Amino acid sequence: MAENKKGLIEKLKKTANELRKDILRMTTEAGSGHPTTSFSAIDIMACLYFHEMKFDPKKPDWPERDRFLMSKGHGVPAQYACLAHAGYFPKTELNSLRQINSRLQGHPDRVKTPGIEVSSGSLGQGLSVGNGMALAARLDKKNYRVYVMLGDGEMQEGQIWEAAMSAANFKLDNVCAILDKNGIQNDEWVEKEKTIEPLSDKWKSFGWRVIEIDGHNFGQILKALAKARAVKGKPTIIIAKTVKGKGVSFIENRPDMHGVAVKKEDMEQALKELGE
Amino acid sequence: MNMQPKKGEMIATREGYGNAIAELGEKNKNIVVLDADLAKSTRSYNFGKKFPKRFWYMGISEADTICTAAGLALSGKIAFASSFAVFITNRAYDQIRMSVCYSNANVKIIGSHGGIITGADGPSAQGILDISTMRTMPLMRVFVPADFYEAKKATFAMAQSEGPAYMRTTREGIPVLFDDSLEFKIGKGMVLVDGSDAAIIACGELVSQALLAAKSLKKEKISAAVINMASVKPIDRELIAKFAKKTNFFVTAEDAVINGGLGSAVCEVLAETSPARVKRIGLDNTFAESGKPADLLKKYKMDADAIVQAVKYGLKN
Numbered sequence: 001m002a003e004n005k006k007g008l009i010e011k012l013k014k015t016a017n018e019l020r021k022d023i024l025r026m027t028t029e030a031g032s033g034h035p036t037t038s039f040s041a042i043d044i045m046a047c048l049y050f051h052e053m054k055f056d057p058k059k060p061d062w063p064e065r066d067r068f069l070m071s072k073g074h075g076v077p078a079q080y081a082c083l084a085h086a087g088y089f090p091k092t093e094l095n096s097l098r099q100i101n102s103r104l105q106g107h108p109d110r111v112k113t114p115g116i117e118v119s120s121g122s123l124g125q126g127l128s129v130g131n132g133m134a135l136a137a138r139l140d141k142k143n144y145r146v147y148v149m150l151g152d153g154e155m156q157e158g159q160i161w162e163a164a165m166s167a168a169n170f171k172l173d174n175v176c177a178i179l180d181k182n183g184i185q186n187d188e189w190v191e192k193e194k195t196i197e198p199l200s201d202k203w204k205s206f207g208w209r210v211i212e213i214d215g216h217n218f219g220q221i222l223k224a225l226a227k228a229r230a231v232k233g234k235p236t237i238i239i240a241k242t243v244k245g246k247g248v249s250f251i252e253n254r255p256d257m258h259g260v261a262v263k264k265e266d267m268e269q270a271l272k273e274l275g276e
Numbered sequence: 277m278n279m280q281p282k283k284g285e286m287i288a289t290r291e292g293y294g295n296a297i298a299e300l301g302e303k304n305k306n307i308v309v310l311d312a313d314l315a316k317s318t319r320s321y322n323f324g325k326k327f328p329k330r331f332w333y334m335g336i337s338e339a340d341t342i343c344t345a346a347g348l349a350l351s352g353k354i355a356f357a358s359s360f361a362v363f364i365t366n367r368a369y370d371q372i373r374m375s376v377c378y379s380n381a382n383v384k385i386i387g388s389h390g391g392i393i394t395g396a397d398g399p400s401a402q403g404i405l406d407i408s409t410m411r412t413m414p415l416m417r418v419f420v421p422a423d424f425y426e427a428k429k430a431t432f433a434m435a436q437s438e439g440p441a442y443m444r445t446t447r448e449g450i451p452v453l454f455d456d457s458l459e460f461k462i463g464k465g466m467v468l469v470d471g472s473d474a475a476i477i478a479c480g481e482l483v484s485q486a487l488l489a490a491k492s493l494k495k496e497k498i499s500a501a502v503i504n505m506a507s508v509k510p511i512d513r514e515l516i517a518k519f520a521k522k523t524n525f526f527v528t529a530e531d532a533v534i535n536g537g538l539g540s541a542v543c544e545v546l547a548e549t550s551p552a553r554v555k556r557i558g559l560d561n562t563f564a565e566s567g568k569p570a571d572l573l574k575k576y577k578m579d580a581d582a583i584v585q586a587v588k589y590g591l592k593n
Contacts, residue, residue, distance in 0.1 A: 063351075063352070109378070110350070110378075110379045110380070111378075111379070111380050117350065118346065118347070118350060118375060118379050118381075119374055119375070119378040119379040120374065120375075121374070122370055122373070122374045124339075125339070125343045125370075125371055125374055125375050128339070128340045128342075128343030128344045128346075128347065128371075128375075129343045129344070129346050129347040129350070129375055130347060131340075131343075131344050131347060132343065132344040132345060132346060132347020132348040132349070132350070132351070132355070133347040133348070133350065133351050134347075135308075135332070135344070135347070135348055136347065136348050136351030136352065136353055137351070139308070139329070139330065139353075140351075140352075158339075159337075159339040159340055159343070159371075162335075162337035162339060162340035163340050163343070163344075165335065165337070165340075166334065166335070166337070166340055166344065169335075170332070
């Protein structure tokens with residue numbers, strides 16, 4: 001059993017590494033996008049897409065599927081990498097990111113891209129949308145779960161707290177929010193710009209089950225997702241401490257790298273660090 | 277509760293919505309309703325008390341309400357979300373843009389307390405920007421019914437036709453103009469009075485003012501057509517172009533700002549088809565104030581008399 005888990009973690013780590021390379025290539029090819037935001041979330045997303053969630057890439061509208069909503073929409077290259085890897089569309093299409101006539105918009109577009117559940121990119125809305133999907137599951141007696149990826153800068157949007165109240169009020173235990181707490185927003189370190197702490201206490205006081213983890217520790221991620229699944233009567237938030245740009249040393253923890261693609265000339269070095 | 281008011285009775289169009297949504301709930305189990313703490317005012321509670329499992333009080337959180345409705349709609353539901361017009365369209369403007377329209381979610385937005393005839397509560401509660409802001413939103417359709425029955429039938433039409441839509445209703449009683457045999461057709465205007473000297477195109481509560489104006493003009497041998505344009509978007513381009521062949525003077529009348537709404541829509545069609553002169557009736561770069569509906573319509577030059585003056589001025593100059 002322990003051996004199986006070790007194998008699973010090794011497999012997911014390897015997948016996440018491949019996904020990072022895809023994110024790097026597509027954003028550098030596009031010349032813009034948010035690779036560092038994608039890197040901080042990708043280990044968790046690898047666990048969701050390639051272990052935790054049930055879905056069928058051949059039937060993106062399958063009613064029983066688990067939902068994943070990229071509320072922090074600028075991190076969508078991470079989701080495109082997952083969707084391509086899962087088979088929603090060919091990997092070669094990743095190079096069309098942000099280009100004209102592409103299905104892969106700069107931020108999530110539900111109408112254009114298979115596997116995208118709601119359009120986003122204007123922060124603060126995903127959790128409310130997820131709550132609506134969770135209410136629909138309850139009405140339809142379906143047991144799918146709804147995962148909503150939030151950013152820590154996004155905590156500054158008032159609507160997040162409206163949605164936090166709603167999910168607790170409606171006892172939506174099929175909602176699992178994941179907070180990619182990489183500590184950096186567009187202009188500054190989050191704590192320098194507008195403090196969001198004490199974050200764990202805030203969510204607890206809003207009626208949520210809070211699980212705090214290292215968002216790059218696969219064992220902790222898998223355990224947290226399993227725990228969240230078992231929680232009854234209230235929604236869960238996994239607060240994941242992450243590193244913005246995780247995996248490529250020269251883009252890690254740099255506020256000036258938000259929304260900046262790695263330069264073509266630095267690609268070789270970046271890929272080398274990812275083990276190419 | 278199934279109201280059947282008679283022509284000439286004063287009934288608020290929110291009652292038309294309330295009657296329709298309660299009836300729809302019986303017929304279609306896929307309909308769900310959310311309200312941002314004004315369910316009794318918007319009349320969405322008519323649905324809520326009958327179908328509590330498909331109805332949610334969302335609290336005073338319009339943004340959350342719209343996006344939750346979008347989530348339900350994206351899971352196969354027909355989601356109606358309501359509050360005062362001013363709050364549900366303008367407080368949740370970006371949520372409507374992103375989670376409803378850009379996502380093409382099957383959400384129906386109902387804004388009650390439209391227009392300055394909302395009255396005593398004053399400008400903070402009077403929906404005057406809803407028509408223009410919703411009209412310019414890609415994929416959104418905009419309906420402003422002129423009486424109880426039109427609101428009822430527009431609600432049925434919204435439920436039947438896939439995609440985002442907005443309907444404005446009134447708090448105040450306005451004259452019943454039609455009966456239950458009325459058909460509401462999205463994208464179609466309705467000629468209530470034919471005429472050749474001028475054409476008055478109105479929506480909502482100003483349709484009955486336009487009818488009074490036409491009657492009064494007729495006494496002075498001025499033949500003014502009255503067109504009810506409840507479907508502000510999509511708008512009936514053919515009908516407007518047809519009247520542009522009969523007359524080269526139009527008056528538009530809406531209980532809202534004159535920019536971006538019905539008046540602008542008519543001007544756009546005319547400018548692109550057969551240019552004609554247009555006088556737009558509505559709020560011109562101002563908020564209104566507290567007061568009785570009739571006094572407000574008079575003071576802000578939106579009543580029948582103002583429409584009469586506009587037609588006469590246009591025909592003389």
